[in-house]
Amino acid sequence: MSVVWLQVGQCGNQIGEEWWQAITQARSRDAEPSPFCSLDGKLSTLCVDSEPKVVRRLQKRVQRGSFRESNLIMGKQGRGNNWAFGYHGVRSEGEQSLLHRTMESLRKEAERRDCYGGTVLFHSLSGGTGAGLSSRLCEAIREEFPLGHILAVSVAPHQAGESPLQHYNALLCLSWLQRYTDGILLFQNDETLKHVASLQGKADPAKGGPQVSFSAMNAHLASCLAGLLYPLKIFTAQSGVSMGREPWELLRATCPVPALKFLHTAQASTRGRVSWDSLASLVTQSIPRKSLSEHPHCSSGLLAVARGPQEDSFLVGCASVLRRLKQAYRCVPWNPFPATYWTDPASLTALGHDSHALTVCANHSGSADLLRRVEQRARLMYKSNAFLHWFWRHGCEAGDFEQAFETLRSVTEDYSRLGG
Known part of the structure; x- marks a missing residue:
């Protein structure tokens, strides 16, 4: 039982809402001790946002009494989609700051x-709280x-743009995550x-198809x-107690080079009888094959997790299956x-118990x-001094940007040399 879960900002808490709804529903069917809870039955999670609306909605929608009230940490003022405002916060708040209250909890x-054993963080790369405060919390x-380990679950915004500051926010946040x-x-x-x-059987919304809900x-x-990350029997003691090692074993399996830590995830599911080879083919359809410069992509390590009542057939x-995956991902x-592969009979997909x-x-x-695109777009804005006054006024400095540019450039170069 080693994980503390931390969800920050609107996006992080909305993902957390879906996550904890699935977890609490499964927990109500499971008589074994849950690795997601403390001894008093409260979820070991902190819900943090600079405004109360999303956290209060999450509290109402997830099973009543699941959250510890002192772990619901809310402010009264948003962070203006500004990394610097989220990172440095409101100077006058002192010990009442979101950072101080979150670290105490x-x-x-x-x-x-x-x-x-560590913290799993849910957040966005684009928001002031999700990007800025999350960066400061990681530090x-x-x-x-x-x-302790830190595993981030990070959501990148749409390329078309959600905020004029999103490329700066993503640049600085990605740099802090890498560090x-x-x-x-x-x-x-x-x-x-x-x-x-x-x-859902819809056309691509980017090409005029019906909208998909958040x-x-x-x-x-x-x-x-x-x-x-849902508990696996291979990491469960004979007493039936899960030790919550899944996030850290995931890191061990997929990050053989400590400096390269960005992970791509894909999933395919089905009901009834299963062909694991077919699911592997569906998974590999979403893999980007070549870089923007037409250089073939490759992978330093991968983990396949097969879940369902027919796990033995896997x-x-x-x-x-592994041969197909290694070829498609170009290991x-x-x-x-x-x-590496794991199997388990428990599956929490929305398709049902026989999924x-x-x-x-x-x-x-x-x-x-993504890193290269963010770095290039942010650099173009930076050279033209676009919107920088919003960052200077909240304590950001030119050195923060220069270090972030260098960090992302270094990581993209390391990935370009990955295959040879």
Whole structure:
């Protein structure tokens, strides 16, 4: 029981809402102790936002009494979609700041765990709170708990634009994540939107198809997280108690090079009888094959998680499935064990109790395309001094930008050399 969950900002709490609805529903059917709870039955999660609306809605929609009231940390003033405002906060608040209150609650929640292993963070790259405050929290958590892991679940905004400051926000947040976290499960709104529309039988909304709700997109992200992080029997003690090691074992399996920590996740599911080879083919359809410069993408490591009542059939044919995945993800030749797999009979997909899901998480160089795009667009704005006064007024400095540019440039170069 080693994880403290931290959801920050509107996006982070909306993902958390879908995640905890799935978890609490499963928990009500399961008599075994839950790794998501403290001994008093409260969820080991902190819900943080600079405005109360989203957190209060989450509190109402998730099973009553699940949250510890002191872990619902809300402000009264938004952060203006500004990383600097979210990072530095309101100077006059002092010990009443969101940062101070969150760290106090996180320390207490860590003390309630049998053995604190780390924090899983849900947030967005674009919002003032989700990007700025999350960056500051990662920094503070690393300083307070240097031996604990930090796994970020990060959502990138639509390319078309949600805010004129989003490229600056994403640039600075990605730089902080690279510096202070151990791994980043990176989800892109455009990719998620297209996938959910396909699942619902709709045309691509980007090409004029019907709109897909944010709730549906967040539910898909929660399903992917459940595929990877919901307790597995292989990490459960003989007493039936899960130790909550899944996030940290995920990092071990997918991050053989500590400096390369951006993870791509894909999932396919079905009801009734299952063909794992077919699910593997569906998963690989969403993989970006080539970079913006037409350079083939590759992966340093991947983890496949097969869930469902017919998990034994995966074990029978796992060699074929893993071979297909390694070829599609173009696993690097220098890693002697590039692919790991887990199986479990428990599946939390929305398809029902007889559903099967294959979730694949890979350290894939396709993530560098997003980093490169963010760096290039932010640099163009920076050179023309666009909107920079909004960052200077809240304590940001030119050095923060220069360091962020260099960090993203270095990571994209490292990914470009990944295959050879």
